[in-house]
Each structure stands twice: as structure tokens, then as C-alpha cells.
Amino acid sequence: MPQSLHSSTDKPVTFLRIIQLVLPIMFSNMAVTIAGIVDIAFLGHYGDSFMIGGLALAGSVLLLILGSCNFLRAVGTGFFAQAYGNNDAKTMLYQLIRLLSLAIFLSLCVIIFNHHIHYFFVSLLSPNQAIQGAFTDYLLLRLYGVPAILVTYVLIGWLIAIQKMSAVFIVQVGMTVSNIIMSYYFVVVNDWGVWGAALGTVYADYIGLILSIFFVLYTRPFKLPVKVIAFNRLWTKKDIQEIMQHSFNFILRTLLLSASLLLFTDLSETFGTKQFAANTIIWQIFMVTVYLLDSFAYVAESLCGKAYGAKNPQLLKNIIHTITFFSYLCAIGIGLFLWLFIDLITPLMTRDIYIRSLVHQSALWLSLLPFIGLGCFLLDGIYIGLLQTRIMRNYLIISFIVYLLLHNMLVGQFGISGLWIGIMLFFFMRSLAVIHLPQFFNSHK
Numbered sequence: 219m220p221q222s223l224h225s226s227t228d229k230p231v232t233f234l235r236i237i238q239l240v241l242p243i244m245f246s247n248m249a250v251t252i253a254g255i256v257d258i259a260f261l262g263h264y265g266d267s268f269m270i271g272g273l274a275l276a277g278s279v280l281l282l283i284l285g286s287c288n289f290l291r292a293v294g295t296g297f298f299a300q301a302y303g304n305n306d307a308k309t310m311l312y313q314l315i316r317l318l319s320l321a322i323f324l325s326l327c328v329i330i331f332n333h334h335i336h337y338f339f340v341s342l343l344s345p346n347q348a349i350q351g352a353f354t355d356y357l358l359l360r361l362y363g364v365p366a367i368l369v370t371y372v373l374i375g376w377l378i379a380i381q382k383m384s385a386v387f388i389v390q391v392g393m394t395v396s397n398i399i400m401s402y403y404f405v406v407v408n409d410w411g412v413w414g415a416a417l418g419t420v421y422a423d424y425i426g427l428i429l430s431i432f433f434v435l436y437t438r439p440f441k442l443p444v445k446v447i448a449f450n451r452l453w454t455k456k457d458i459q460e461i462m463q464h465s466f467n468f469i470l471r472t473l474l475l476s477a478s479l480l481l482f483t484d485l486s487e488t489f490g491t492k493q494f495a496a497n498t499i500i501w502q503i504f505m506v507t508v509y510l511l512d513s514f515a516y517v518a519e520s521l522c523g524k525a526y527g528a529k530n531p532q533l534l535k536n537i538i539h540t541i542t543f544f545s546y547l548c549a550i551g552i553g554l555f556l557w558l559f560i561d562l563i564t565p566l567m568t569r570d571i572y573i574r575s576l577v578h579q580s581a582l583w584l585s586l587l588p589f590i591g592l593g594c595f596l597l598d599g600i601y602i603g604l605l606q607t608r609i610m611r612n613y614l615i616i617s618f619i620v621y622l623l624l625h626n627m628l629v630g631q632f633g634i635s636g637l638w639i640g641i642m643l644f645f646f647m648r649s650l651a652v653i654h655l656p657q658f659f660n661s662h663k
Contacts, residue, residue: 230536231521236544239520242383243513246390251509256398257415260405269412272345272352279339280360282476283328287368289468290321292519293461294375296605299523302379302439306527310439315452316461317372325365332361352412359416363423370423373430377437378520385433392429397422467607474618481622482641485629493634496576499567500584503560507552507588508595514545515599522603531659538600538655549592557585583638590642593649601651609654617647 261269294317301309328335336357345353370389377385400421404414486497518541525534556563560581564574577584601610621644628636628643 230533231540233540233544236514236517236541239381239383239517240513242387243378243516244510246383246387247509247513248506249387249390249394251506252394252398256394256401257405257419260401261412261415268348269352269415271349272354273356273412273415275343275345275349275353276357276360279335279343279357283335283364284367285472285476286469287321287324288371288472289465290317290368291371291375291378292468292602293317293464293605293607294372295379295516295519296464296523296602296607298376298379299520299603300527300605303524303527304529307439312452312457314372314376316457317375318369320461320465321368321372322365325368328361328364332358335361355411355413356416359413359420363420366420366423366427370427370430373427373434376434377430378516379523380437380439381520381524382433382437383517385437389426389429389433393422393426396425464605464607467611471607471611471614474614478618478621478644481625482637485625485637485640488629489634489637492570492573493576495568495570496573496580497634497637499564499573499577500580502567503556503563504584504587504591507556508591510552511545511549511588511592512595514541514548514592515595515602517541518596518599519603522600523605524603526604535659542596545592545596546589549588552588553585556588557581560584580634580638583635583642586642587638587645590649591645593652594645597649597651600655604658606654606658609651613648613651617644620644620647 257273261273294313297313297317298310301307301313336354339357340350340353343353374386374389377383377389397419399418401415401418404410404418408414410417487494489497518537521537521541522534525531525537561574561578564577568574598610601607621640624643625637625640628640630636632639
């Protein structure tokens with residue numbers, strides 16, 4: 219008799235259950251945003267401006283590297299959730315070992331070739347001499363935290379798949395708090411500058427790894443002795459191809475998404491310094507809402523993957539309908555909040571009256587962005603849970619091509635409004651992937 223990993227999956231998912239799963243991820247994502255500004259905040263008050271520039275530049279490089287490896291969490295969640303729904307403890311364990319092995323291999327590559335990575339990006343970005351020194355110190359030290367981050371990605375994917383969202387929250391809060399304490403100690407108390415900021419973050423990365431290992435061991439849904447592992451079955455050709463296929467799809471998605479946002483930023487700069495600053499403020503506010511709404515995508519990965527693994531199409535439809543309805547209610551609420559209170563938020567981000575007025579003029583676009591963008595965020599979560607990454611990849615390719623062809627024309631025709639219409643068109647095109655859901659259900663009856 220197969221070991222039961224969870225209670226019955228036949229019960230419909232309620233709004234209360236969605237809230238219970240979403241809230242810890244929302245708070246977790248907010249902790250991530252706080253962690254992202256800690257180093258800059260300390261250096262801004264106690265360091266020189268070139269340190270901030272070097273840190274920001276190195277942060278962009280790390281975002282590209284780590285974002286490209288985020289498939290370890292996303293694809294892992296899909297694998298784990300489906301095996302969890304199917305009560306297949308052995309497959310869960312096999313996939314965990316495979317993805318951990320891949321994370322360790324990629325980490326070793328980063329550590330071994332760290333100076334080559336540094337040289338490539340110095341040649342590509344060509345920072346001035348002062349910024350280059352801070353960039354080098356921060357990047358080379360932060361790269362030693364990559365092993366902890368990549369392994370933590372896999373373990374976080376495991377925790378999300380088995381719906382231990384509170385554990386994810388504790389891990390992220392633990393990393394954020396330790397990052398604040400250690401960065402304060404190294405930067406403010408010891409005056410180690412950008413090197414201290416990097417060291418504090420690396421320590422926090424490994425604290426996050428320790429917490430993740432603890433929660434995976436503590437909350438594991440099964441007990442399997444090592445002797446049940448058939449090591450000759452760990453790396454079959456089929457398994458390798460499956461992991462590589464989903465990983466490639468996700469990496470391509472990440473790179474095209476980054477390229478689209480780079481095009482948006484590049485076009486935004488053409489409107490002048492003041493308008494660019496206003497656009498940056500709007501985008502940063504929007505990114506906070508993305509972190510909030512993306513929590514629904516994380517929950518969709520877990521619930522949809524589990525229901526699909528349990529071969530329960532009715533429950534899967536119930537999950538999609540319930541989470542879609544509730545997430546759009548939240549998106550509408552966030553949009554209304556931004557529309558009504560943008561003039562109270564903007565002074566917190568700039569003292570420039572003219573920039574504030576420019577933000578106010580684009581308040582309509584800011585209030586629409588959460589509603590328009592939610593569809594593609596949520597569909598990414600659904601398709602990751604179903605391991606239908608090919609659909610997600612294909613619609614991003616189509617959306618990128620459309621945006622690439624039309625973004626200059628829209629700006630030329632509608633000015634600053636065309637800039638926001640273009641990025642919303644990009645989000646909307648990605649949302650058209652919803653048309654494949656009925657086909658998916660019909661083909662899996």
C-alpha cells in the first residue's frame with residue numbers, strides 16, 4: 219500500500235485556504251524587498267556615492283545570474299507538487315536529489331569561474347575606476363553566497379510544493395533580519411564599506427540555507443530510508459531530458475523578460491531626466507505590487523501541481539477559478555488604493571515637486587498595471603504547477619516580438635502614455651496563454 223503523504227485532495231479549495239497560503243508568501247516577498255535595499259541604505263548613510271554605484275551595478279549582475287537560476291525553485295515546485303499529489307514519496311526524493319545536484323554543480327561553476335564572470339561584466343559594462351573597485355569587491359564576495367542561494371531555491375520549492383508557506387516566511391524573515399544586523403555591524407560599526415555590505419549578505423544567505431534545511435527535515439511528509447534509493451535510476455536519460463527541457467524554457471523566459479524590461483527602461487530614458495525619474499518611481503511602486511500579487515502565483519504552483527498529480531481535474535478547475543477570482547479582487551483593490559493615494563506615496567520617494575506632478579499625471583497607468591499584469595503572473599504559476607513550461611515560454615516569445623515591433627511606434631504616437639500602453643500590451647499578450655487551459659483539460663480527460 220503506498221504511503222499517504224497528505225490528507226484527501228477531494229475537498230474544494232476555499233477562500234480561507236487561499237488566504238492562509240497567500241499571506242505568508244506575501245509577507246515573505248515583502249521581506250525580500252526589504253533585504254534588497256538594506257545594503258544600499260547603510261552605504262547611503264555611511265559610505266561614499268561610488269560604493270552605492272558599484273553595489274547597484276553588481277546587484278544587477280547578480281539579479282541576472284540568480285534570476286536565470288530561479289528555475290531550480292519554480293520547476294522544482296512543479297515536480298514536487300505533482301509527486302506530492304500522487305502520493306509518490308520516492309519520486310519526490312529523487313527529484314530533490316537531482317535538483318540539489320544540479321544546484322551544487324551550477325554553484326561550483328560560478329565559484330570556479332568567478333573571476334571570468336567578473337571580467338566579462340567589467341568589459342561589458344565599462345564602469346569608471348571608482349565604481350569598478352566597489353563593483354569588484356561586492357560582486358566577487360557575493361558570488362561565494364551563490365551555493366547557499368541556489369540550494370535554498372530548491373528547498374524553498376519543496377516547502378512551497380507541500381504547502382508549508384509559514385516555513386518559507388520564517389526563512390525569508392530570518393535572512394532579512396540577519397542581513398540587517400550583520401550589514402549594520404560590518405558597515406556601520408566596523409566601517410568595512412562595500413566589502414562589509416557584501417559579507418553581511420553572504421552570511422545571511424547561509425543562514426537562510428540552514429533554516430531551509432531545518433524546515434525541510436522537520437516538515438518532510440514522509441520517511442524513507444536511504445536504502446530505497448536506486449542510484450542507477452537517479453539520472454536516467456528521460457529524467458535528464460525532462461529537467462533540461464523545463465529548465466531551458468524557464469531560463470529563456472527569464473532572459474526575454476529581462477530584455478523586455480531593459481527595452482522599457484531604455485525607452486523611458488529618452489523622455490528626459492525628470493520624466494525618467496518619475497517613471498522609475500512608478501515602476502518601483504508597481505514592483506511592490508508585483509511581489510504582493512506574485513504570492514498568488516506561488517500558491518497556484520503548489521495547489522495546481524498537487525491536484526494534477528492527484529489526477530483530480532475537478533479540484534484543479536476549482537483551484538484555478540477560486541484563486542483567479544480572489545487574486546483579481548486583490549488587484550482591483552491595489553489599483554484603487556494607488557489611484558486614490560498616489561499623491562501621499564510619492565512624497566516618500568522624492569522631494570522634487572515637478573517629479574511628483576509627473577507621477578500624478580501617470581497615476582491612471584499605475585492603477586491599471588496590477589490588474590493588467592496579474593493575468594500573466596497567475597498563468598505562469600498555473601503552468602509551472604502543471605509543468606507546461608513550453609506554453610509559458612511560447613507566449614513570452616510572441617509577446618516579446620510584438621513588444622519589440624510596436625514599442626517605438628506607440629511612444630511616437632502617444633508619447634509617455636504610449637510607453638505604458640506598450641508594457642501593458644506586453645503583459646496582456648502573455649495573458650493570452652489562458653486560451654490553452656481548455657485544451658489542456660480536454661487532452662487530460
